[in-house]
Amino acid sequence: MKRWSDDDQYADVEAYFSGRAELVVSVGRRLEPGDTVLDLACADGRLAEFLEAYGIGYQGLDTVPEMVEQARAHGIEAEVGDLNDYVPPEPVTATLCFRAIYYSRDRAAFFRHVAGYTTGKLVFDLNPRQYPLATIREELHAAGFARVDVRPLFAPQRVNLPRIAALALRTLERSGPLARLALRYRFTYVVAASL
Numbered sequence: 001m002k003r004w005s006d007d008d009q010y011a012d013v014e015a016y017f018s019g020r021a022e023l024v025v026s027v028g029r030r031l032e033p034g035d036t037v038l039d040l041a042c043a044d045g046r047l048a049e050f051l052e053a054y055g056i057g058y059q060g061l062d063t064v065p066e067m068v069e070q071a072r073a074h075g076i077e078a079e080v081g082d083l084n085d086y087v088p089p090e091p092v093t094a095t096l097c098f099r100a101i102y103y104s105r106d107r108a109a110f111f112r113h114v115a116g117y118t119t120g121k122l123v124f125d126l127n128p129r130q131y132p133l134a135t136i137r138e139e140l141h142a143a144g145f146a147r148v149d150v151r152p153l154f155a156p157q158r159v160n161l162p163r164i165a166a167l168a169l170r171t172l173e174r175s176g177p178l179a180r181l182a183l184r185y186r187f188t189y190v191v192a193a194s195l
């Protein structure tokens with residue numbers, strides 16, 4: 001079986017990507033079967049099968065040709081390109097940008113650019129210690145995104161937690177003030193900016 005390039009980066013690929021797909025579908029404007037996503041900085045397109053399970057069409061984009069070749073070798077539609085200036089041939093319902101928002105040369109311009117070809121929402125993860133959420137909200141509103149929803153994301157990427165610890169983290173994710181306190185020190189948000 002062909003290996004995926006991110007097999008070494010994620011302790012539990014199934015749990016991590018099925019959780020991410022669920023967030024992509026449910027945070028902000030809900031995605032429905034038949035909707036389409038463009039996954040910016042898609043690497044080998046690992047998210048594709050988890051979104052296709054929801055009936056969502058997937059196309060990926062990455063600057064690295066080897067990544068795009070790997071995605072295609074798994075039957076995933078993907079293109080070589082730069083997220084700063086790529087425009088898909090048709091508008092997409094949702095644009096995703098995970099672990100890659102820092103590749104935008106000018107974030108406010110990037111948000112405007114994405115708003116030009118996205119009909120539903122932009123979804124990305126954000127470290128609030130690196131980029132203040134208030135600034136990000138302002139930039140998204142200025143780019144035309146009317147509604148901004150955020151959800152704490154505590155799923156560990158590199159650590160395979162015992163079931164009980166994973167459950168505790170999921171509970172903390174939904175705990176409101178406690179989750180916001182934890183985010184001062186660790187973890188990320190998933191941000192969904194809807195048009």
Ligand SMILES: C[S@@+](CC[C@H](N)C(=O)[O-])C[C@H]1O[C@@H](n2cnc3c(N)ncnc32)[C@H](O)[C@@H]1O
Nearest residue numbers: 041042043062063064081082083098099100103
């Ligand atoms: C940390 S990986 C994240 C991959 C995937 N989104 C995930 O969450 O597992 C960053 C990816 O961004 C790609 N990348 C870097 N700069 C880019 C750019 N300007 N446009 C598109 N992709 C880029 C890299 O080739 C790499 O595959």
